[in-house]
Structures are given as C-alpha cells and as structure tokens.
Amino acid sequence: MAMPEPRIRFVLGGVQKAGTSALAHYLGLHPRLRLPADKEAHVFDAPGFDEAWTSAQIDSLHAGRFDRGSDAEALHGDATPFYLVHPRVVARIARYNPAMRWIVLLRDPAERALSQFHMERQRGKERWPLWPALLLERWRLRAHADDFSRTSPLRRHGYRLRGDYARQLDALHARFPREQVLLLSNRELREDPTGTLRKACAFLGVDPLPGDLRPEIVLAGDYAPPPRNGIRMRLLRWLMRRELREMRERYGIAFDD
DSSP: OOOOOOSEEEEEOOOTTSSHHHHHHHHHTSTTEEOOTTSOOOOTTOTTOOTTOOHHHHHHHHHTTOSSOOOTTSEEEEOOGGGGTOHHHHHHHHHHOTTOEEEEEEOOHHHHHHHHHHHHHHHTOOOSOHHHHHHTHHHHHGGGTTOOSTTOHHHHSOTTGGGOHHHHHHHHHHHSOGGGEEEEEHHHHHHOHHHHHHHHHHHHTOOOOSSOOOOOOSSOOSSOOOOTTSHHHHHHHHHTHHHHHHHHHHHOOOSOO
C-alpha cells in the first residue's frame, strides 16, 4: 500500500525582510495554493521538534494552521523565512519531503541586515546601536548555534548570518536538486509582482492567475532607508563584502547593480 504524500509540498523559505509576506499574500490568492492562516507555521524550527517524528506526525502539526478546507487538489505550503537559515532545519525538511519545492526570495544582504536591525529595535529586542550590534554578532551567536528557542539570538540578532546566502544555498543544494529551488529577488517582486507570481506558479505547476496584481507592500518598515550609494550603505557593504563576493562568485548574483 502506497504511503500518502506529505501534506506540505512547497516552502517559501526565505529570506527575512525581503518581501516574503507580500509574496505569501499573492500565492494565497491562487485557488490551488494553501498557506497557513498566519503565514509562518514554524513547525520544522520548533524548539521541541523531535527528529523521530514521522511525516504523518509532522502533518498533524500543520493540520490546524490552514483556514480553508483540505482540498485534495490543492498544494499546501509554508512561508517561514527561518527555515533557510539553519542546515539542520533544511535536513529535517528533506527527510520529511525530498520532493519539496523551495521558493527563495533574496534581497541585498546589507539592506536586509539594516531592515532587520530596525525591526528588532522597534520591538525593543535590540539594545545596541547598529555598528556594535553588527560587530558583536559573532560573539552573541557563538553559544547559540543550535538554539531554536523563540528568544534565541540566532533568530533576533543574526543580521549578517541571515544575509550569508551562499552558505545557506550551499546547504540547501546539498539536500535538494537545483530544479527544486526557485530564486527570486525582492526587486523583481516590487517592480513586477504579476510576472514574479507567474514564475512562482509555473515553478509549482499551477496555472497563473488571470489579470494583473495590485502591488502590495514588499518592504515594510518605519524607518527611512539610507541612499544605496550613501556612506552608511557603502560601509555596510564593506562589512559584508565576503557575503557579497561569495554570492557573486558561486551563484552569479550581484546586489550592487
């Protein structure tokens, strides 16, 4: 007797502060796609995740997170940006569903880091100014490499860690073939949401939505981003020069054009 397919068939797995909420909203408009009611299920990165759980047990944890009926023809997905951050989480997803399709939305890592920093400051979770927070990151995270607790510095203060895309994509491709990974940019989502959604629909094997989409907020934030060529962004890019270089050399993706 054939085993049932895993419930979750695709993941919008990153990156944080790149417009995943907007893309999840667009995907949720499709009649054949289902995403959790609160967007992020946080099942595979749960602090109490048990490596011995079966696919059926993991499916049961997802079951109550969808607000529409369990249409047998629908593709169920998840949109938790943290999933891409840690190789252990990627490995859990690979064991659960080796055929999982990943949509990864990328943003200039320096811009992304600055956006996350301001978000954590607004939440009252970051006490350091920007430059000390970035320079102290390695020491703040050192004892938390495998800490998945909700208050872990790994989640709150990994400004450069979350922008180390080459490392994350290396870990992802070690578990999933490249044809199961779609890389998109926040710029194309912002400038052409309809075309971006069509790419995602084709990747997931569903027909595109008819008509054009109404643009949604892609990069929400209550601060004024500095000019891309201003001194602050140039310093940030210098600080993250390794991350930028490795993405350019290993994946042919540049963020300074």
